[in-house]
Amino acid sequence: MDSIKVGLLGLGVVGGGTWKVLRRNAQEIARRAGQTIEVTRIAVRDVEKARALVGSAIQVDADPFGLVRDPSIDIVVELMGGDTLARELVLEAIAQGKHVVTANKALLAKHGTEIFAAASAKGVVVAFEAAVAGGIPIIKAIREGLTANRIEWVAGIINGTTNFILSEMRSRGLPFATVLAEAQKLGYAEADPTFDIEGVDAAHKLTLLASLAFGIPVQFDRAYIEGISKLSADDIKLAERLGYRIKLLGITKRRAEGVELRVHPALVPAKSMLANVEGAMNAVLVRGDAVGQTLYYGKGAGEEPTASAVVADLVDVTRLLTADPEHRVPHLAFQPDAMSDIPILSIEDVITSYYLRLTVADQPGVLADIARVFANSGISIGSMIQQPSDLDASADLVFLTHEAVERDVNAAIAQIEALPFVRSSVTRLRMESLS
Amino acid sequence: MDSIKVGLLGLGVVGGGTWKVLRRNAQEIARRAGQTIEVTRIAVRDVEKARALVGSAIQVDADPFGLVRDPSIDIVVELMGGDTLARELVLEAIAQGKHVVTANKALLAKHGTEIFAAASAKGVVVAFEAAVAGGIPIIKAIREGLTANRIEWVAGIINGTTNFILSEMRSRGLPFATVLAEAQKLGYAEADPTFDIEGVDAAHKLTLLASLAFGIPVQFDRAYIEGISKLSADDIKLAERLGYRIKLLGITKRRAEGVELRVHPALVPAKSMLANVEGAMNAVLVRGDAVGQTLYYGKGAGEEPTASAVVADLVDVTRLLTADPEHRVPHLAFQPDAMSDIPILSIEDVITSYYLRLTVADQPGVLADIARVFANSGISIGSMIQQPSDLDASADLVFLTHEAVERDVNAAIAQIEALPFVRSSVTRLRMESLS
Known part of the structure; x- marks a missing residue:
């Protein structure tokens, strides 16, 4: 049976979990992958602490660049976190023609474009199932x-x-x-x-x-x-x-x-x-x-749930080692030349429903005036509750709106807060029907 | 862009859904797959009805064996159901070196061993995401x-x-x-x-x-x-x-x-x-x-949810066309030579908790006698409720047991039903803590 050699950058919570799962389930994983997956080198800051977990049979040192440049390593697993040194190491691993598995969402959310482009150019994979929602695939x-x-x-x-x-x-x-x-x-x-x-x-x-x-x-x-x-x-x-x-x-x-x-x-x-x-x-x-x-x-987090995703990525990557790079699953699901340039909207352009809470003087005409502001802003109210406030002679009002543009809601809130009988700022929360 | 040619066996609910989804989302799918996926031939019993849906641009006939032997077809999608003709057609498609996508759970649950072995021998894939839980991957x-x-x-x-x-x-x-x-x-x-x-x-x-x-x-x-x-x-x-x-x-x-x-x-x-x-x-x-x-x-069912799974399999298979068969995901998750021969247990050997309901005469000593039966059978009771029965001078009892072997529970039930004051058979339902 072939053996895939893995280098671990970092042996904290997720790194330790990955080490444990790969060892405990080695047989079950090999039964699926048709290959064994073996950690053969680890780079950490605290070498002694790492040795205590993994023993002395494998190479442990504080030289992460040595690891990503080590020709015997097939896949680099980056579990150190951060987006400065981690970025350099991931890019260097790619430059060395190595596949990378990472759980680092900050790194990819900020530098994903650069990293995926480098990986595609080199024909290697950067897998990141562990970066979102832990063990959930x-x-x-x-x-x-x-x-x-x-x-x-x-x-x-x-x-x-x-x-x-x-x-x-x-x-x-x-x-x-x-x-x-x-x-x-x-x-x-x-x-x-x-x-x-x-x-x-x-x-x-x-x-x-x-x-x-x-x-x-x-x-x-x-x-x-x-x-x-x-x-x-x-x-x-x-x-x-x-x-x-x-x-x-x-x-x-x-x-x-x-x-x-x-x-x-x-x-x-x-x-x-x-x-x-x-x-x-x-x-x-x-x-x-x-x-x-x-x-x-x-x-969505924790030692072994996140390790579950890291190891699943390792198995996926071992299957890709002999595959034609052009037919792999693209990093971001879509082919790099088929990405969309549709813009990200400003929060002011979001359309959703709103929960609006405020305290008003308990006097006639209050509801009518507030309702008029909503109507003039084109905001339709779905339901409303009123209850006595902690403040004297006051009432708490809660409005649930139908869908509206946030800009209009903000404008209405500004007008409502300026009304003379309004005794608080407006607490605004968004509501999602999920339908 | 390459184009993958698909033949559809059957154009019922799922077949029709597959046709619609492939057409409506052709661009979105090609953006992901890097290839277009095109239905080029359909075999159905009711040719006229199929023509009404798909028009006259593609070949529609009542010759499923012609379709699976058609050298222009890359992937055969079996959506006809049944396990007699469907089995023959799937095996013939495999023999012709074609990949197969199917939603047919009855076929695979009964003939999966034969079909997956034939596919492995030929180096082709039989994909079946749509066979379980519809569109859920x-x-x-x-x-x-x-x-x-x-x-x-x-x-x-x-x-x-x-x-x-x-x-x-x-x-x-x-x-x-x-x-x-x-x-x-x-x-x-x-x-x-x-x-x-x-x-x-x-x-x-x-x-x-x-x-x-x-x-x-x-x-x-x-x-x-x-x-x-x-x-x-x-x-x-x-x-x-x-x-x-x-x-x-x-x-x-x-x-x-x-x-x-x-x-x-x-x-x-x-x-x-x-x-x-x-x-x-x-x-x-x-x-x-x-x-x-x-x-x-x-x-878990329906036209387009099931089609979603069929099309996902098609995209997966298009990616495999150029891959090394040895490194594909195995049909049943584990390598064929690493399958386990652990036996399936009889229902009598199942260990779970039980809900047991019966009607008894409302008289002293009843509970004690029933409790003695449970105790003698090694069954521990977690909770119990008693309520008046519809029957005169009777009570309904419900027992929730802790985990027990079903054989022991069945034996206890037989003893309880033989007790003189028991006025009904025992309704037995299993309970799962899901923990």
């Missing part, structure tokens, strides 16, 4: 499983930390800061949680999903990003009362005039499958014109 | 997306007709016969619904999933099959009261001593993702040792 599903379809939109819960926080906030009625502190204790959130809670990590992944779905270049800098740190427990409670749950979604949608690319908290119908994705789980909903909606659900 | 997920894993079990809602019926029975409290008649009117069930409601269709699909998950030959004749026609609305109601929903599941599980392969109604926790798969939708839950649980959800 979502990239394979979109890139190979749904090739018959004109994909209309993708909506996903693609960050486990924020989904864990939102699940806890809802089920226990706790404020954001309390749950975040707990998540940090439990290891669900990092010491500096900014990347997760502000939506940056989700936007990296969404950028890749949009390219795969629509055949557009990666354009992370064009993504609209809004996190969950400003969400109040009140809004989560009110949403629930209205039949919705709030999730941090990555949404990308193709319209005639462009592609929506946005990460933000959104109300989704409580009975929808996405609303019922709880805790640190991930799920991606894809709508294609032929297949309708399909959903992919599982663990 | 579940075969690709298991066969390529989860190659890192030792798969532990697969549990799926893989028949839309029965899931529609069960969803309606539950939500509207109606009996089976009423809902079946309605489903037939709506086109969700066929005039002769036996294959669906008795679980045969699900067992065909499960047989394929088991082979893909565990690397075992297709063994449809070893599957345990129990349908939903005997399910009562009462049991559905009681299950709900206990926090469960009843679904027709296909379950296959690897244990040290063999593989469980069974289709039957089962209670699943009401909060689980599978319990919330409603109407005619399908979903498959897969547990791998590295990835944990992943779920795949979507439309």
Whole structure:
């Protein structure tokens, strides 16, 4: 049986998981691949720590460039993270004619165009199933499983930390800061949680999903990003009362005039499958014109779930070693010469429904005046609730709009906030029907 | 751009869908595949009807053997169904060196061993994504997306007709016969619904999933099959009261001593993702040792969802045309020489939990006697409810057991039914924790 030699850059959580899975399931994997897949060299910063895990039978050092230039290595697995040194190493591995497997979404969301072009020019593959939604084979599903379809939109819960926080906030009625502190204790959130809670990590992944779905270049800098740190427990409670749950979604949608690319908290119908994705789980909903909606659900992070995707990519790449490069699955699902230059739309051009909450003086004429602003802006209201406010002689109003252009909604909000009886700014959340 | 020539055997629901999708999305598909995929010949019984759909530009006749022997055809798509003529045609297409795409689960569940061996010998591919769960790329997920894993079990809602019926029975409290008649009117069930409601269709699909998950030959004749026609609305109601929903599941599980392969109604926790798969939708839950649980959800039948899978297979096959046959993804996920001969277990050897309902005389000592039978059989009870029976001076009892061997449960049931105060036979349903 042939043996494929793999070099690992990094032996942290995912690297360690990859090492363990490749060893524990070596036989099961070889039964499928028809070849054995063997880690023969590892480059890490902390050589001693790595030795403790892998023993002394294989080469471990702190020389990543030595690894990517090592002629005995067939495939380089980049699991070190970051987008500076990782970029250089991946490009050097490609230049050396090596295939690359990576879990690095930040790297590909920012430098994917450069990296995929270099790989295509060299006739090598850069595989990245582990970069989105951990062990869920979502990239394979979109890139190979749904090739018959004109994909209309993708909506996903693609960050486990924020989904864990939102699940806890809802089920226990706790404020954001309390749950975040707990998540940090439990290891669900990092010491500096900014990347997760502000939506940056989700936007990296969404950028890749949009390219795969629509055949557009990666354009992370064009993504609209809004996190969950400003969400109040009140809004989560009110949403629930209205039949919705709030999730941090990555949404990308193709319209005639462009592609929506946005990460933000959104109300989704409580009975929808996405609303019922709880805790640190991930799920991606894809709508294609032929297949309708399909959903992919599982663990989006963690040692072995992510390693599962890394190893699946390794098996895929071993199958490609003898294949004609021209007939491989393209990196971004579409042939490089068939990419679309359809623009990414500004968030102001997004069309969706809205949840709008504000506090007003409890006096006659208030509703009429607000309703007139909506009507003049062409915004149609689907439902509305009013309840006593914590403020004296005041009422809290919540409006759910029908679909509207965000620019118009923003203009209406500005007018409403200027009305004399309005006693708060307007809290605005987007709503997705997912239909 | 190269053009791949496809011959269609059959132009019914799925064949018509395939034709439509290939035409409507020709450009999108070519952008992905780097080649155009063109139907150039169709064989059907009703030539006139087919002409009405496809026009006169391509060859339509009633000569399927002519089609599979036509040297201009690259890929034969078998969408006629049945396992007699379809088998001959698929084998002849293979003998002619042609790749085959099929949606025919009955054919592969019964004759898969013969067909895949013939294909391997000829170096051609038989692709069958459309045979299981319609447009959901579940075969690709298991066969390529989860190659890192030792798969532990697969549990799926893989028949839309029965899931529609069960969803309606539950939500509207109606009996089976009423809902079946309605489903037939709506086109969700066929005039002769036996294959669906008795679980045969699900067992065909499960047989394929088991082979893909565990690397075992297709063994449809070893599957345990129990349908939903005997399910009562009462049991559905009681299950709900206990926090469960009843679904027709296909379950296959690897244990040290063999593989469980069974289709039957089962209670699943009401909060689980599978319990919330409603109407005619399908979903498959897969547990791998590295990835944990992943779920795949979507439309399991219908014109375009199934066509989505057929066309995805066509794109896959076009990519393989120039590849080295030895490095292709094996038909049943594992290399033919690495298949396992682990046996399929008898249903009597299955280990799961049970829901047991019976009517007893409402008198002292009843519970004690029944509990003694369970204890003597080594069966542990997790919970129990008692309610007044429709019968005079009687009570209905429901027991939920912990995990037990089915043989022991059957023996206990026989003893309980022989007790003097027991006034009904014991209704036995299996329960799956899906954990």
